[in-house]
Structures are given as C-alpha cells and as structure tokens.
Amino acid sequence: MTKFDEATQAIKVDEGTYDVCLDPRYAIGGPLNGGYLMAVMLRAAVDASPFEHPVSTTAQFLKAPIAGPAQVRIEPLKAGRTAAFARATLVQDGMAHIEGLITTATLNEAEPVYEQPADDMPSRDECVKLPDPKPESGMTLNAQMELLFDPPTIGWLKGRPTGRPESRAYFRMTEPQDPDPYVLALAVDALPPVVFSAGARGWAPTVELTWHLRALPAPGWLTLLGSGRLISDGWFDEEVEVRDSAGRLVAQSRQLARVGRG
Template identity: 55%
Template sequence: MSGFGEATAVRRVGDGRYEADLDGAYGFAEALNGGYLMAVLGRAAVDASPHAHPISTAAGFHRVAKPGPALLVVEPRKEGRTTASALVSLVQHDRTVVDALIITGTLDAAAEPAYAGAAPAPVPPIEECTEFRPPTGAGFADQVDMRFDRTTMGWLDGQPSGSPEIRAWFRLRDGYAPDGHSLALAVDALPPVALNLGAQGWAPTVELTWHMRAVPAPGWLAVHGTGRLLSDGWFDEEVEVWDTAGRLVAQSRQIARVPRARS
C-alpha cells in the first residue's frame, strides 16, 4: 500500500502518453474505485495542460480496472487562455477501461462566490458520527477516514431509511491535504445511496461527471449524497462536497446499475 500521492502518480513516457501503477488498496475485491481512477486520469490531464486544476471530468467506465500497470493516453482537444480540454483514456491489456473528457483550468484559492445557494443540512459533529470499516481486510476503507451520519446508515442493520441519502465526513488517512485530485476520490467515496432504498451489493458506475468548484481548505470534507430516481435497474446519485470554510468545493452526478434487490 502507498499514500494517495504515490498511488495516483503518473509518469510521462511519450507525447501524450503516461504510465501508472494502479494500487489495489483503493478498491473492493480488486475492482478499483471510480473516484481513484478519475484522480489518476486527472493527474495526467493536468500534467499535459498549462492549467492547474481538473475543472470538469466526464468519465465513462467501460470495464473493471484492476491493480497493476496501466497506460494513459491524453488526446488534446483545445487549449486556451482559461481552459484546456483533452480526452484521457486509461488502458489495460490493450483494452480501454475508462474514457474521460477532462477540462482543466486554474482556480483562484482566494476567490469569493458572487452567489451561493443554500447549503444542505449539516453533517452531525464528527464525534456523533459512525466510522464504518467493513471486516474484509485491507482495502478502500483503510485508505479513507469516513465518519457517517448514523441516521443515513440504516441499511447496515437491515433497516434502509427509504430515502436515498448518505452523509459523511471524509479525509485521507495518510494526511494528504485536500486538492483537486482527492476531490475526485471524495465524490465517489460514499456507499451507493440506493442501499437506503433496499438495494444491496455492488453498484457499478456507468458514467460519472464531476466539477471542481473551489480550491478546498485543509481539514475534513463534508460529503452529501442524494438520489432522484431508481427505475428499471438504474439509479442516479448526486454528491456535493463542502470544506471547512463552508464552501462548495465539488459536485458530481453519476448513473449506475442498481444492486440486486433484497428478497
């Protein structure tokens, strides 16, 4: 296992080509977390760009990524004064696993919003939240420190709330400070909100789009997950991430296959 910075590192090996060693510690039963993969893709995109931050990432997940070597191919689409865009593909065994259109830009850490909508209901204080670590040995839960709002974790006791909501505090256990790459992990770190609708099991993400809205302040991040519709084997999940300064720093929406329903 390695720290987040090392686990998401990329090495330039040619024009628009990078290599990475994908770390199995950021997955579940060797299926790597989508947010972790987006962090790796984002590092390649930023390295190939004149801009510092992954402003928008729209990722399509075609296959399960496995721990081990991977090739990243960056194909520039546009480069401008304020933004650059590129299609970034993650390839294993000569097969494309993930494609992402990534737009990079440079955010001002001191910027103040001209308008901000109402914040969601706050996550309870950390000492009132529950740390959930599945008893499955080393894996994703050993890399992230998450403290969950107990009122959104009824599915753990076989009593799903009936509302597709999960809230938690988030940080990396290795002390890695929040940035644009760890935000990619944060937006996909919650258990599927469909679990509170009675679903169970693995919920593979098919497409996930996330936006970096501000440079996050140091410390814990508050992660709020909600959903709008579960139908015909599909569900959506929307996530907002707020920092210790009370700013919205990331947003995401994904579409995923629903886990097998309880009998």
C-alpha cells in the same frame, strides 16, 4: 509524497502517453474505486495541460481495470486563454477501460457571488464509522480514508434503511494530507451507493460519472452530501456535494449506475 500521491502518479513516456500503476489498496471487493481511477487519469491530464486544475471531468467506465500497470493516453482537443480540453483514455492490456473528457483551467481564491447554503449535518462527535470490513472481503479502500456517517443514512446496516436514496458523511484521508483536486476526485465517489438507504444491496457499478471542481479546498475534513432522484429499471442516479472545512462548496458530481444485486 503521500501514499495517495504515489498511488495516483502518472509518469510521462512521450507526448500524450503516461505510465501508471493502479494500486490494489483502492479496491471495493475486487474492482478499483472509480474516484481513485479518475484521480490517476487527472494527474496525466493536468501534466499535459497548460493549466493547473481539472475543473470538469466526465468519465465513461467501459470495463473495470485491475491493479497493476496501465497507461493513460491524452489527446488534446483545444486550448484557449482560460481553459483547455482533452480526451483521456485509461488503457490496460491494449484495451480502453475508461474514456474521459477533461477540462482544465486555473482557479483562484475568489469569493463566491452566490452560494446555496449546505444541508445541516450533525457534529462529527454524533457521527459513526462503518464496521471494519473482513480481510477476505477485498475492501481495501476503507483503510485509505476515514468516513464518519450521519447515523440514519447507514441504517441499512441493521436492516433499517430510511427508504430514500441518501448518504452523508465527513471524509478525510487516513494518512495526514490536506485535500486537493485529486483527493476530491476520490471523495465524490467515496460514499456507499445511495441506493443502500433505499433498500438495495450489492455492488453498484458506475457507468458514467461527471464531476466539477468548484473551488480549491481548505485544509481539514470534507463533508460529503449524497442523494438520488430516481431508481428505475435497474438504474439509479447519485449526486454528491462536497463542502470543505470552511463550509464552502468545492466539488459537485452526478453519476449513473446500475442497481446492485444483493
């Protein structure tokens, strides 16, 4: 079991209840990463399902949970021949913090009938890392994964944002681990907020995030392609496309978030 598997494990207590322990190593300056929290909830949802894979997840982030004990409560809604539907709630101290609707199914290694080509990315040798965060920053998430960025999309670090909401990077876990659906849940929320490239700064809390598992990823690096369409009235959207090492589309996400205050 890898450290990530251990950090996301869900232990069944009874029908519909799972104990979890939220890991402080997945924090972003205090709050825990939303993708990590979804991975925790998905472990419980898949265990309670007759199917193997979380193909669609919608999460409403009601309140930021803290590291430590919590529970995931699963309410089955319907199960058919090819898919099952359930409501998942992350509960801490008796209060719902995240509400999710999760569809599970079993994916096979089918060849796509149609797949839109990915945007071009420079080679990994041409990409760069973010500076290591200061220990007192509480940015523990950075140590759990490797991100190599397309240089223009982190121009905001030196006061040169591109002016467009965008972020692009190669991704893998720091600990050797082939990507799986739970790693993909983390990956779709692993990029810095795309509004940084548009000139905004500060914590940008996710309000709602939906993501789809489109295929089981091949081993190796993932490519994350993030963009936004509208920044308005203190809100922004962020879409992320995830490609595996074979170039295949394996995950898609869209989230609605608040513009941070720098």
